[in-house]
Amino acid sequence: SFNNLISFSKSIFHDYQSKYLNSISLRKTLINFSLSFLANYAYLAELDLSSCSKIDMKVEATVLRSLPRLKKLLLSDLNISTLNLFDFSLYNRLEYLDLSHNLIDYFPPSILAKNIRITYLLLNNHRLHGMFAFVSKKLEHLDLGDNRLVHVSISVDNENEPLRVLKLKNNQFVRFSIDRFTMEHKYLEYVDLSYNNLSQLVDMN
Numbered sequence: 001s002f003n004n005l006i007s008f009s010k011s012i013f014h015d016y017q018s019k020y021l022n023s024i025s026l027r028k029t030l031i032n033f034s035l036s037f038l039a040n041y042a043y044l045a046e047l048d049l050s051s052c053s054k055i056d057m058k059v060e061a062t063v064l065r066s067l068p069r070l071k072k073l074l075l076s077d078l079n080i081s082t083l084n085l086f087d088f089s090l091y092n093r094l095e096y097l098d099l100s101h102n103l104i105d106y107f108p109p110s111i112l113a114k115n116i117r118i119t120y121l122l123l124n125n126h127r128l129h130g131m132f133a134f135v136s137k138k139l140e141h142l143d144l145g146d147n148r149l150v151h152v153s154i155s156v157d158n159e160n161e162p163l164r165v166l167k168l169k170n171n172q173f174v175r176f177s178i179d180r181f182t183m184e185h186k187y188l189e190y191v192d193l194s195y196n197n198l199s200q201l202v203d204m205n
Helices: 035-040 057-066 178-184
Strands: 023-025 046-048 072-074 096-098 120-122 129-136 141-143 148-156 165-167 190-192
Touching (some): 035 057
Parallel strands (some): 165 190
């Protein structure tokens, strides 16, 4: 973190160690080289590229396809404007995905449907607007704060891995059915609706 890297040599890690390297963080690093070196570490479980300067994800997103064992991927604050750059179906072990503080205005409902392990999804500080719909297998924690949403619909297929935390602060909700959410997600523990313009928490009637 907080470096100004001009180059990065694969020889920093001996070849025999590549299958043991579990995590790399380059958070807030000024990177002046390609991320292609990551392909040498196919056993990575955690990668943090958040707030890396000069990374063009339109170019570098293909590198991530060589990391199918990722469990935790942090891509916050990288000026990402579309999810078409990524094939999330490749990451069948992914549990934690941070896409916060980017420029996404549309999130396809089933884009992570094949990611049966994902439990944490951070989509706060985007340009998401209107209605947000999402389909998941095991989602437990969803942060949609600081967007422009007025309605949200979340379908979690597995009742044994229920949604527990929902953050909706600083959106444009006027009405919110707290009854519906607590009936559909009976293990919901925390809902954040602060900094909205709610006229009422709507009941089922």
